[in-house]
Amino acid sequence: MAMEDPDRKTEVVLLACGSFNPITNMHLRLFELAKDYFHETGKYKVIKGIISPVGDAYKKKGLISANHRVTMAKLATENSDWVEVDDWESCQNEWLETLKVLRYHHQKLLSADVTNSLQDAVPITKLGRKRKQEPNRHEPIKKKNQSPVVKSVPQVKLLCGSDMLESFGIPNLWKLEDITEIVEKHGLVCISRAGNNAQKFIYESDILWRHKNNIHLVEEWITNDISSTKIRRALRRGQSIRYLVPDVVRAYIEKNRLYSPESEDRNAGVVLAPLQKHASDPRSSQALNN
Numbered sequence: 137m138a139m140e141d142p143d144r145k146t147e148v149v150l151l152a153c154g155s156f157n158p159i160t161n162m163h164l165r166l167f168e169l170a171k172d173y174f175h176e177t178g179k180y181k182v183i184k185g186i187i188s189p190v191g192d193a194y195k196k197k198g199l200i201s202a203n204h205r206v207t208m209a210k211l212a213t214e215n216s217d218w219v220e221v222d223d224w225e226s227c228q229n230e231w232l233e234t235l236k237v238l239r240y241h242h243q244k245l246l247s248a249d250v251t252n253s254l255q256d257a258v259p260i261t262k263l264g265r266k267r268k269q270e271p272n273r274h275e276p277i278k279k280k281n282q283s284p285v286v287k288s289v290p291q292v293k294l295l296c297g298s299d300m301l302e303s304f305g306i307p308n309l310w311k312l313e314d315i316t317e318i319v320e321k322h323g324l325v326c327i328s329r330a331g332n333n334a335q336k337f338i339y340e341s342d343i344l345w346r347h348k349n350n351i352h353l354v355e356e357w358i359t360n361d362i363s364s365t366k367i368r369r370a371l372r373r374g375q376s377i378r379y380l381v382p383d384v385v386r387a388y389i390e391k392n393r394l395y396s397p398e399s400e401d402r403n404a405g406v407v408l409a410p411l412q413k414h415a416s417d418p419r420s421s422q423a424l425n426n
């Protein structure tokens with residue numbers, strides 16, 4: 137095997153935004169697939185995964201309270217040593233554009249980095265993460281003013297499925313400037329199926345095409361059709377969801393009787409927050425594919 141200096145790799149944090157209503161094994165697989173992909177390039181090191189369940193103000197039909205969705209996501213990731221759940225987005229009173237969630241997490245890493253570099257000048261560790269498992273690494277000894285702080289902050293990339301990528305083309309759902317900033321400043325990791333439309337979708341959009349180096353398409357060879365919609369459907373019908381979601385999540389759903397015909401009717405007839413917000417905004421993404 138080639139000798140590689142792990143410090144040369146670009147550090148990446150993966151951020152997944154969605155309803156997670158409820159979280160499934162498929163959602164957890166997205167992170168593993170993306171991590172394998174980045175590590176196989178030899179250029180990146182994935183240091184963290186973040187699940188950010190959307191807030192109740194998103195108003196999607198059948199969306200149960202964020203409180204339960206966050207709890208289930210935390211239960212699902214309790215055995216993961218790198219994926220965590222962040223409830224900042226779901227605690228906001230209003231629905232937030234995904235770009236704002238990306239910015240928030242990037243900013244948070246920046247401030248962690250600054251705090252770290254102020255606290256200890258030597259040795260320099262990238263990010264401000266404690267490297268517990270590798271105490272004997274030979275970090276270069278530098279004075280803090282010799283190393284620009286910003287340079288070592290990891291990139292926060294949006295992790296999604298191809299359905300989310302393709303939703304960029306739905307009129308009034310996304311602002312063009314948001315899509316541009318996501319692919320320009322952060323980057324996108326999209327888990328897709330062989331022979332699907334993700335590549336064609338990128339080809340057909342000038343903006344996505346221009347930034348295609350920052351859009352990583354990861355092929356899912358061991359396909360898996362689990363979706364939250366199907367989980368909720370099975371629950372309404374009294375069917376088993378065992379082995380489709382982590383067992384702790386299944387137990388939590390049963391104990392709290394979370395999904396029912398009534399819960400599926402929540403927000404029925406209500407306009408989805410982004411559509412409500414952007415409908416009157418001429419900058420919305422009707423012009424993605426030009």
Ligand SMILES: Nc1ncnc2c1ncn2[C@@H]1O[C@H](COP(=O)(O)OP(=O)(O)OP(=O)(O)O)[C@@H](O)[C@H]1O
Nearest residue numbers: 153154155156295296297298299300327363364365
């Ligand atoms: N089968 C899948 N393959 C790839 N990505 C997926 C798959 N299912 C969900 N995702 C991705 O997971 C993220 C969170 O999605 P979401 O919470 O909507 O889950 P979902 O299972 O699609 O739920 P629903 O059925 O309610 O739409 C999104 O980026 C979505 O694209």
Ligand SMILES: NC(=O)c1ccc[n+]([C@@H]2O[C@H](COP(=O)(O)O)[C@@H](O)[C@H]2O)c1
Nearest residue numbers: 153154155190233234235309310311410
């Ligand atoms: N303009 C935007 O930023 C925008 C529009 C639509 C959905 N989203 C996000 O995408 C995710 C979609 O989740 P669902 O597939 O469960 O609807 C949510 O996190 C939502 O906030 C963002």
Ligand SMILES: [Zn+2]
Nearest residue numbers: 154155299363
């Ligand atoms: Zn979905």
